[in-house]
Amino acid sequence: MTVIVTPKGAPAKPVAKDDSMLKQKAMMAAHYDRLSNAPETGDKVASTFVPGNLNELIMCFDLLNNLPEVNAIQSGLRRQSGAYVLEAEKIGHSEDVCTYVKSDIGMMAKGNIGPNGRRLPDPDVLLLSYTGCFTFMKWFELLREQYKCETIMMHTPYMGDGKITKNMIDYMVKQLKQEVIPTLERISGVKFDIDRLREYLKKSSKAEDDLVRVLQGAKSKPSPIDAYFGGIYYIGPIFGAFRGTDDAIEYYRFLRAEVEERIAEGKGPVTPDGDMGKEKYRLVVEGPPNYTNFRQFWKMFYDEGAVIVASSYTKVGGVYDYGFRHDPDKPLETLAEYCLGVYTNRSLPMRIDMLANYIDEYQADGLLINSIKSCNSFSAGQLLIMREVEKRTGKPAAFIESDLVDPRYFSAANIKNRLESYFQMIEQKRAGVTAAA
Amino acid sequence: MKTFVGIDLGSTTTKAVLLDEDRKVIGHGITNSRSNYATAARVASQEAYVDGQFTLFRRALSEAHALIDLDTFLGALERAFRLEQFLEQLEDLEQTCIGQMQGERFVKAGPAVKESLAEVFRRLREEAPELYAPGAKRKSDFFRDIAGSRYHSHAEAVARDAKLPYDLLLNVYDKSIIEVENRPPAGELSDKFRRALGRVLATEPSVKAAAANIQKMIEAALAIVLEETYLVGTGYGRVTLPFSKEHIRSEILCHGLGAHLMYPMTRTVLDIGGQDTKGIQVDANGIVANFQMNDRCAAGCGRYLGYIADEMNMGLHELGPMAMKSDKPARINSTCTVFAGAELRDRLSLGEKREDILAGLHRAIILRAISIISRSGGVTNEFTFTGGVAKNEAAVRELRKVIRENYGEVTININPDSIYTGALGAAEFARRAHFGQADGSQQ
Numbered sequence: 089m090t091v092i093v094t095p096k097g098a099p100a101k102p103v104a105k106d107d108s109m110l111k112q113k114a115m116m117a118a119h120y121d122r123l124s125n126a127p128e129t130g131d132k133v134a135s136t137f138v139p140g141n142l143n144e145l146i147m148c149f150d151l152l153n154n155l156p157e158v159n160a161i162q163s164g165l166r167r168q169s170g171a172y173v174l175e176a177e178k179i180g181h182s183e184d185v186c187t188y189v190k191s192d193i194g195m196m197a198k199g200n201i202g203p204n205g206r207r208l209p210d211p212d213v214l215l216l217s218y219t220g221c222f223t224f225m226k227w228f229e230l231l232r233e234q235y236k237c238e239t240i241m242m243h244t245p246y247m248g249d250g251k252i253t254k255n256m257i258d259y260m261v262k263q264l265k266q267e268v269i270p271t272l273e274r275i276s277g278v279k280f281d282i283d284r285l286r287e288y289l290k291k292s293s294k295a296e297d298d299l300v301r302v303l304q305g306a307k308s309k310p311s312p313i314d315a316y317f318g319g320i321y322y323i324g325p326i327f328g329a330f331r332g333t334d335d336a337i338e339y340y341r342f343l344r345a346e347v348e349e350r351i352a353e354g355k356g357p358v359t360p361d362g363d364m365g366k367e368k369y370r371l372v373v374e375g376p377p378n379y380t381n382f383r384q385f386w387k388m389f390y391d392e393g394a395v396i397v398a399s400s401y402t403k404v405g406g407v408y409d410y411g412f413r414h415d416p417d418k419p420l421e422t423l424a425e426y427c428l429g430v431y432t433n434r435s436l437p438m439r440i441d442m443l444a445n446y447i448d449e450y451q452a453d454g455l456l457i458n459s460i461k462s463c464n465s466f467s468a469g470q471l472l473i474m475r476e477v478e479k480r481t482g483k484p485a486a487f488i489e490s491d492l493v494d495p496r497y498f499s500a501a502n503i504k505n506r507l508e509s510y511f512q513m514i515e516q517k518r519a520g521v522t523a524a525a
Numbered sequence: 526m527k528t529f530v531g532i533d534l535g536s537t538t539t540k541a542v543l544l545d546e547d548r549k550v551i552g553h554g555i556t557n558s559r560s561n562y563a564t565a566a567r568v569a570s571q572e573a574y575v576d577g578q579f580t581l582f583r584r585a586l587s588e589a590h591a592l593i594d595l596d597t598f599l600g601a602l603e604r605a606f607r608l609e610q611f612l613e614q615l616e617d618l619e620q621t622c623i624g625q626m627q628g629e630r631f632v633k634a635g636p637a638v639k640e641s642l643a644e645v646f647r648r649l650r651e652e653a654p655e656l657y658a659p660g661a662k663r664k665s666d667f668f669r670d671i672a673g674s675r676y677h678s679h680a681e682a683v684a685r686d687a688k689l690p691y692d693l694l695l696n697v698y699d700k701s702i703i704e705v706e707n708r709p710p711a712g713e714l715s716d717k718f719r720r721a722l723g724r725v726l727a728t729e730p731s732v733k734a735a736a737a738n739i740q741k742m743i744e745a746a747l748a749i750v751l752e753e754t755y756l757v758g759t760g761y762g763r764v765t766l767p768f769s770k771e772h773i774r775s776e777i778l779c780h781g782l783g784a785h786l787m788y789p790m791t792r793t794v795l796d797i798g799g800q801d802t803k804g805i806q807v808d809a810n811g812i813v814a815n816f817q818m819n820d821r822c823a824a825g826c827g828r829y830l831g832y833i834a835d836e837m838n839m840g841l842h843e844l845g846p847m848a849m850k851s852d853k854p855a856r857i858n859s860t861c862t863v864f865a866g867a868e869l870r871d872r873l874s875l876g877e878k879r880e881d882i883l884a885g886l887h888r889a890i891i892l893r894a895i896s897i898i899s900r901s902g903g904v905t906n907e908f909t910f911t912g913g914v915a916k917n918e919a920a921v922r923e924l925r926k927v928i929r930e931n932y933g934e935v936t937i938n939i940n941p942d943s944i945y946t947g948a949l950g951a952a953e954f955a956r957r958a959h960f961g962q963a964d965g966s967q968q
Contacts, residue, residue, distance in 0.1 A: 471900055478815070487900075489820040501761075502801075502820060509775035509816065516778065516812045 108343040124206035135211040140218025140427035144288035144332040149276035153329040160191040162203040164379030164493030187494040214239040220433040221465040260424035286416040288332035293413040298340035306397040310367035312350035314357040316396035317386040327405030368393030375458040380495035398446035403431040454483040486510035527754040531951025534762030536799035539565035541573035542948040552577030562762035581746040605721035608657040621701035757955040779950030784909040785811025792905040797914035804898035817901035825860035825893035848883035848919035855885030891923040907936040911946040
């Protein structure tokens with residue numbers, strides 16, 4: 089006879105936080121305060137995007153780095169993006185436009201209040217240093233219209249042939265020398281000092297080493313981290329306004345120690361509900377997460393014992409797996425190389441290689457794609473990527489759909505249904521292999 | 526005897542399949558999902574057990590070479606059983622209606638209402654045997670559908686004669702029907718079988734001679750206890766069920782496995798259900814290799830046809846035949862359920878024929894399904910079509926056409942029991958789980 093049991097809801101536990109998380113929180117708060125105080129302090133502000141951002145260069149001109157994407161993510165996590173998106177649609181932006189853009193535009197329309205509850209400053213310059221996402225260009229055109237400020241658009245060639253050539257580097261260095269640096273000097277009133285840049289790059293490289301160790305910690309079994317949901321926190325400082333700072337060095341040293349400790353103790357990742365239970369599935373994820381229901385989304389994984397061991401999204405602000413580090417000996421060239429190498433600037437075959445390698449290296453059970461309704465930059469070719477990775481690795485893949493920060497596109501029942509099917513598929517496949525052996 | 530139950534809780538109907546140890550299907554059950562999955566699961570599985578009981582009768586009687594026309598006898602027995610069950614539910618409904626006579630309005634009118642109710646139910650009981658006479662056509666097999674329309678017409682007449690406000694009778698019915706519907710028939714099944722058998726033996730002249738023998742064999746079959754050994758639930762309602770995790774499987778896996786059991790050469794499965802469309806690829810063992818399904822939007826799913834039927838004031842099952850009459854399908858791109866009515870009225874106002882519009886709608890549904898299939902990896906021989914929409918001939922015709930256009934000649938399987946595919950897969954998962962393969966693998 090079947091025993092029918094009624095599952096009891098687990099009592100709500102306080103959110104467990106690592107020390108590194110607390111440190112990060114303090115860093116972010118200080119950063120947003122600096123931005124909010126800018127009108128009083130007279131600090132000048134550069135807005136720029138995460139992929140290919142030139143944080144070290146921006147700091148050389150004493151500019152504060154403001155990242156509209158990160159603001160949109162913050163609005164998503166704080167459940168305000170829905171109203172902002174609607175506001176942007178009211179202004180005239182279509183339903184299909186990237187929801188980061190609409191969240192940002194809507195936030196501006198509603199007073200540009202940042203996560204600290206204070207008004208974010210108007211930018212003095214818009215610095216576009218990565219063109220792999222065409223929407224970025226349009227986004228800054230809109231902001232230029234709004235703020236009537238100077239706009240620098242640096243072109244990053246797409247890595248269509250799967251390699252970076254000397255021509256590409258020369259072309260980008262030329263743009264840096266002739267366009268980017270002179271304009272930043274003029275706007276900031278600060279003379280460019282290449283040694284100052286070298287100093288920052290040295291610091292970047294140091295933090296990057298530790299970041300790589302943290303992310304590669306996921307090769308251990310069980311994985312000490314979730315390289316997607318947790319990974320999003322881990323990449324925060326280095327993908328944003330902290331690369332090249334002492335704060336970042338300290339944060340990653342801290343984080344690395346924590347991860348190494350977890351490995352030594354054989355512990356799995358920390359989740360919002362505390363330590364994760366037994367690791368049952370190891371996945372590689374392609375595509376950004378959903379931010380409006382971030383915790384609910386994550387819970388669908390850790391409740392089932394699924395941990396993400398590697399993800400492409402945590403490489404959008406720089407791919408460091410293959411040895412690239414910011415190099416103080418070639419300061420401008422290294423910036424060019426960094427911009428060229430970010431994940432979404434890589435050709436489809438390169439992305440497929442990367443994901444297939446992750447599955448092998450991290451001993452994953454398969455690939456999961458979270459396809460973002462409003463992000464063409466990521467979505468184009470994803471089904472093809474899935475087929476190819478499946479074929480190469482022989483591991484099952486699955487496809488779910490959501491959106492970055494538009495809550496209307498998150499259907500919990502639908503996603504959960506697919507995820508559960510996927511986990512059971514993996515289970516079946518494993519059993520099939522064992523039975524055949 | 527050990528039995529394994531699979532329950533598929535769909536958004537429209539809930540299906541149950543009963544398997545024996547040898548993986549033979551011994552019973553099917555179906556009921557409307559209502560808004561109460563727990564009841565729907567109980568009712569559907571009880572229906573499957575009733576059906577399973579008939580399988581046992583058939584086995585017992587055919588093994589004994591009883592000298593009767595088995596189909597005629599079992600048909601009569603089933604109708605008699607359904608009648609017994611219907612009468613039992615009528616009784617329940619009457620008692621519940623009386624219990625619902627509360628409030629100021631009933632203080633004065635109480636006795637008159639009670640009298641009228643008794644008359645309404647007397648009439649319902651009186652005509653009940655006709656509903657289950659040989660060849661009688663019932664609009665539906667669900668109690669609410671059968672009892673509801675008859676209650677309304679009798680109540681209206683009785684209220685008129687008694688000079689009683691009709692809405693008083695309506696009021697108690699409305700308050701009671703959900704309660705009764707959500708309460709599976711309570712009586713002992715075997716008692717009902719015995720009463721039904723008594724009815725048949727008394728009325729069917731052809732079996733009179735063998736009566737004693739039949740009775741003995743039916744009693745022997747009734748003595749076999751159908752033990753619910755293991756149960757697996759699947760479908761949209763599965764998460765709301767009070768089942769523990771190991772009794773739940775994803776419907777995608779269940780549909781894949783169910784289709785594999787029906788047609789072992791199946792490699793691609795299309796399931797169009799009430800609120801989702803799934804394209805599933807399975808391997809030679811029925812293991813799901815990949816799947817795609819519609820996202821948040823249920824455009825082009827079964828529910829869409831439901832809305833269209835409502836808009837056209839037609840029955841769901843009448844849509845297909847009407848679409849089949851078209852020789853010039855309208856070109857329709859949107860399968861948005863929300864705009865279905867607007868699209869329809871717009872077309873009608875342009876003077877397009879109903880059958881052409883319907884044919885166009887069916888084609889649009891299939892085109893959307895094909896897009897989902899192609900994303901899951903395309904169509905490989907053989908192809909199995911399941912779900913409620915597989916019963917719609919116009920949808921099937923379009924599917925065959927579109928598959929041929931895109932993938933050439935492919936064997937397309939459509940099982941008459943295709944609506945039970947998910948439940949069949951679930952039942953097999955239950956059987957495997959019982960034999961120790963917790964992950965549902967086949968040894």
